[in-house]
Amino acid sequence: MRGLLTGLAGLVLVGCTSTSAAPATPVTPPAAGPLTTMTVRGTSHRIQAPAGWSVSLWASLPGARLLAWSPDGKLLVSRPKVGDVVALTPGGGDSAPRQSTVVQGLNQPHGLAFQGDTLYVAESDQVDSFSYSAGAVTGRRVVIGGLPDAKSPELGGAYAHALKSVAIGRDGTIYVSVGSTGNVSAQDREASPERATILEAPPGGGTPTVFARGVRNGTGLAIAPDGAVWTAVNNRDNIADPADGKVKQQYVNDHPLEPLAKVTRGRDLGWPYCNPDLDRGWDRDHQLNRAGDKLDCSKLPQIEQGMGAHSAPLGLSFATLPAPFGPGALVGVHGSWNRTPPRAPEVSFFAYDNGGLGPQRTLLGGFQDAGGNRWGRPVMAAQGPDRAIYVSDDLAGAIYRVSQDIATSSK
16 A cells, blocks of 8 residues: 555646645654564464564454543443443453443444543434443433434435544544535535534534534544644545546546545535545546536645545544654554455554654554455554553454564563
């Protein structure tokens, strides 16, 4: 994937390319050796990880999706298909954790976030807050209601991106991602509440307003160390090549970019009228915005960072990894569903420095063989209190523990 991104970065854009915004401050990626193939402890699966690290099956948990660490050191895991949130209490190192149900009977719970002892859970139609203590919750309260999902009357049961994510700003502002109805459902930009957005509500909850729009499906949603809001976006499929207006598999395979963007109030990420390309410029969408009358792509600031088309980034978190990596963002790349050949799942690392992110690097790979067959699909990676990285996998129904070996870390 890295070679693909580098090789295509020099392509000349056809259409409207934004050059008005100053590029982000470059981030130099950390120097590190190639990945090593090893066996996931407790399984027969082979995985690629940094030399001197180990990967273990920590817990079996069907349907595991997004993650959040509680104040008392438990890993909370959402399971939209089951409708619950599960707490995993570590037993020390790679030993299996104790599992318990925190809350159940929810409507597709997905995003999880803590602010002190308050747990926020994003259901498909609302965001709830709970008082959390010792693996139990009380005092459920709806802090953002009326979010669109497949049950919304105006959608008639058709909603491709009903799952929501939630993040809490330093000042308590509640951010929630609201995905688009479909691939190119432009009517989402006129809906109420507006879809394909990141909404914000004041601390404690209330009626949400649009924070950023044109965000097709910003499942990855997290607060950076400097307090900035970042999103990792699942971008659209089957765009036409602006050179000739035709939908061609060769072009679709690598367009458009999957944005990893810093979002600020009022920012527009362009969907579905402007498509980010690999040199961080913009193409007018040939099918929907050929004349540029729907949205002036030249006025959109450049995307800070991104991933290859159809990567399907899901969970996003910030962490400080052992040397030589250091601070960075972790993205669970779910892998493509319609690319030929398929885009492989992985856990990606982006070095973080001075408010910006460096280029994509594979931290964990090997979930897919040369024929495109997969044994796992990572959803999210989050660093635990023990500094190990914990990774959810909804295909394998697993949580992995990724840690640097003691002999290596002591050098």
